[in-house]
Amino acid sequence: FYGMGAGVRQGLNWDGVKLLKIVLPPVEEQIEITDYLEKQVNIFDTLIAKKEQIVTELESYKKSLIYEYVTGKREVCDMNEKEEIITIFDPQATRIMQEALAYKVIRHSGDNLKGRIHLMKIIYMLDSMLGLDLGINYLRYTRGPYNPIIESIEKNLSDKGIISINTAKKYSYTVIDDSFDIKYNELFAKHNSEIEKIIDYMKRMKSSRAEKIATLYAAWNDMIIDGVQNITDKMIIDDVMNNWTENKAKTDLSTWQHILNEMKDKKIIPRGYGKHTSRKSE
Structure with missing residues (x-):
């Protein structure tokens, strides 16, 4: 017992504990x-x-x-015949791509953009429909494919003086320096026509509708990436309602079906481009 040290008391009961004085800071x-x-x-x-x-x-x-x-x-070159030039992957270059595309969505959407969720959904659709390889890992959030990186993209654009973020009445953006057009054109000029068409399609819709379209598209696209054959509407909608987040099951099946039909009418059909979505906890 004595080996336990002078600060130890054997058989300390509750009455003794209540008498102990514990020092706490203010x-x-x-x-x-x-x-x-x-x-x-x-x-x-x-x-x-x-x-x-x-x-x-x-x-x-x-x-x-x-x-x-x-x-x-x-092609794999014969190293004995010619020197191979190895390109080093640059995460900073990827982030500039993300910022340039976000800037384009904000600028082209004008006052129609309904905040961060709406912005993220349009970026996801552009990335996945056109195979832009933005390096974003999209997660299955309650409001569709999402990644918190959008917050740092916004902040970087704001810190650079390219946009201002308005939160007084509603969450919105204002372009204050359009010189970033140069960087956007350097990176996306060959895709510009398709990018603007997709933005035009999505910019006027409610954020909740953009979320549903992006969610259906992601579920469908994931199946294509996984090599699933003979994909049906039922398979897509079941994945959304049962394998996304709990709130997706609260939307009527008929609503999902109506939006999926509209997507097909508008030729919004995935081809397996982009990245497979992941569950938020993964």
């Missing part, structure tokens, strides 16, 4: 400590998210590189 100091820890946790969470995004981008690049060699889009 309430104000406790609040300061809590605020500090919360800020540090947020910093760490942001840092982890950025590192995870870089890993995702590198993994995407690796898969696309393997695909290009397997399908013959790239």
Whole structure:
């Protein structure tokens, strides 16, 4: 017992515990400590998210590189005959692509854009329909395919003085420096016509409708990526209602079917481009 140290008391009962004096800092100091820890946790969470995004981008690049060699889009050169130039993947270049496309959506949509969720859905559709390879890992959120990286994309554009983010009455954006057109054109000029058509289709609809279209498209596109054959409307809608998030089952099947029919009429049909969505917890 004595080996336990002088600060240990044997057989301490509840009455004895109640008599113990526990020293706590003042309430104000406790609040300061809590605020500090919360800020540090947020910093760490942001840092982890950025590192995870870089890993995702590198993994995407690796898969696309393997695909290009397997399908013959790239050839393996004889190193004895000629020197091979190896392109190093640059996450910063990928982020500039993300910012340039977000800028284009904001600029081309004008006052029609209904905030961050609407912006994210249009970016997802552009990325997946055109195979832009933005390096974004889309997650199955309650409001459709999403990734919190959109928050840092917004912030970067705002910090650079390209847009302002308005939150007073409704969440909206204003372009304050259109010189970013140059960067956008450098990266997406060959896709510009298709990009504008997709933005024009989605910019005037409610955010909730854009969410449903993007969700149906993602479920359908995932099946194509997985190699599923003879995909039916029922399979797509079942995946949305049962394998996405719980709130998707609250929308009537007839509503999903109506939107899916409209997508087909508008030729909004996936071809297996882009990245497979993941569950939020994965």
